[in-house]
Amino acid sequence: GENVEQHPSTLSVQEGDSAVIKCTYSDSASNYFPWYKQELGKGPQLIIDIRSNVGEKKDQRIAVTLNKTAKHFSLHITETQPEDSAVYFCAASKNNNDMRFGAGTRLTVKP
Amino acid sequence: GAGVSQSPSNKVTEKGKDVELRCDPISGHTALYWYRQSLGQGLEFLIYFQGNSAPDKSGLPSDRFSAERTGGSVSTLTIQRTQQEDSAVYLCASSLTTTGRTEAFFGQGTRLTVV
Numbered sequence: 001g002e003n004v005e006q007h008p009s010t011l012s013v014q015e016g017d018s019a020v021i022k023c024t025y026s027d028s029a030s031n032y033f034p035w036y037k038q039e040l041g042k043g044p045q046l047i048i049d050i051r052s053n054v055g056e057k058k059d060q061r062i063a064v065t066l067n068k069t070a071k072h073f074s075l076h077i078t079e080t081q082p083e084d085s086a087v088y089f090c091a092a093s094k095n096n097n098d099m100r101f102g103a104g105t106r107l108t109v110k111p
Numbered sequence: 112g113a114g115v116s117q118s119p120s121n122k123v124t125e126k127g128k129d130v131e132l133r134c135d136p137i138s139g140h141t142a143l144y145w146y147r148q149s150l151g152q153g154l155e156f157l158i159y160f161q162g163n164s165a166p167d168k169s170g171l172p173s174d175r176f177s178a179e180r181t182g183g184s185v186s187t188l189t190i191q192r193t194q195q196e197d198s199a200v201y202l203c204a205s206s207l208t209t210t211g212r213t214e215a216f217f218g219q220g221t222r223l224t225v226v
Contacts, residue, residue, distance in 0.1 A: 049214070102153065
């Protein structure tokens, strides 16, 4: 089955700096790559996703990039704010089925 | 409600007892997942249901864990003879697996504490 690895496990940045979280996947047939944000005491919520037919997608301060050849994808957060502090999970799935998650990255944005 | 509902929200049980955790997915969602999240850890895949297909049970950690999904809707995760290492938050998610948006919606989770 699909195996998703995520790095780093923890990330601390100063407010206003950028944060980058990277994931790799094992199944070359995977074609859907969402990112979830989990705030304390809540379930994860989707923040952005990308499909294998595009290499990059942006939504305000958040962007995702996908390298299908290398089988890795990344989340970029620019101009970080304290409210960005959370645990972020990447995931990969094939034909919208059987979604597998990375181990998560705990992002701390210091004011 | 429009979201994924899990019950109970908190469960404290004695070691050796059986527990049942319930998940009500979003109506019409064909895919349902169970994950386990230990304190400060990532999402550990447990089991995946997709429509009428046989579930993917490859993530269940031992034969004490089982899950079923009746009528393609509500799911229950059962843990028999609970152990202290079973203490975690158990998260359920559902999604509509079509060629369109396939966001997985998570419930708030059930926090299980085995004492």
